[in-house]
Amino acid sequence: MQAFDNLNLPSLLDTLVSVGAAFVLGTTIGLERQWRQRSAGLRTNALVAVAAAVFVDMANRLGGHDAAVHVVAYVVSGVGFLGAGAIMKEGANVIGLNTAATLWGSAAVGACAGADLLAEALVATLFVLASNTLLRPVVNRINRRPIEEARGEASYAVHLTCAPEDHVRLRETLVEALEAAAYPVRELEVRAMGEQAVELEARLFATAVDPDELDKAVDGLRQHAGVRQAYWSGSAEE
Incomplete structure (x- = not known):
């Protein structure tokens, strides 16, 4: 059977490492989102990272690096549609943009892991977390600053x-x-x-x-x- 012929323990181990890394890193990003009670939290970010890793790893195994590059492009487009579902308009305000961007970051992390670029996936995770945590006080400080001069x-x-x-x-x-x-x-x-x-x-x-x-x-x-x-x-x- 073709399924048994495709069994390759070294490749399976490589997939396990890639998808496992995507799961851990995606969960790390999602944990911060869940802690702040955002619409796309722990499970969503983990699933996006894992799915991206699986698609890229599968393409890499079946068609090599060229196929993986093509699949990465489709992952970017697909997650763009997923992120659009997290964006909502309430009156004159638009909310969910940061959540959508975080999902995109989780997909990037998963794609790196699926391409066996684990160090790059870790770096991407750190920068996504830094964007959502370290920059928050800066944004709050700017938003609270009184407008001293009317501009128009x-x-x-x-x-x-x-x-x-x-x-x-x-x-x-x-x-x-x-x-x-x-x-x-x-x-x-x-x-x-x-x-x-x-x-x-x-x-x-x-x-x-x-x-x-x-x-x-x-x-x-x-x-x-x-x-x-x-x-x-x-x-x-x-």
Whole structure:
């Protein structure tokens, strides 16, 4: 039988060492994840490392180093899909990225072990653990640091005041004048200022303006009938 013909004790011992190393190292990575109660913990990381080692070791035994290299590429892709399942979106927040990256690291450790690169597998394990433990205090310190300076881009708006009966006509005039000056309007808001006046506020797409150009456009708006006041303003957005 082919199964008995394929029995090779030295090769079997080599596989046992490779897969055993992957199991121990994957368990070590998973232990840290389980201790922190992450979704992919002890068993998941151990299984990923063992499976990667088995695939690479089998390819190495059946087809040599070239076949093992091809299988490593498939392992990388396959674990990428597995990691995607650990990533979740909650509102504006995305969680699970670190867990997915750790699974990828466990696969790398297993692939090294399966390729009989045990020292490299150990080194990879140490660096994965260091990333999840030694860097954690640094991340927490940065996250707790107060933001001392607001950083953002500028927001510009053109304001025009007119009588209530003129605001529809002047709204079109305002938009056309700003587009002609190469400052298209992003948003237009109409606000009542009592019963005798209406303010039009045109927020611009531009995050930087030429003051002389915008002054010229506003001066042109002041010349239209019904315009009581026209000016532009700028502010910083976070």
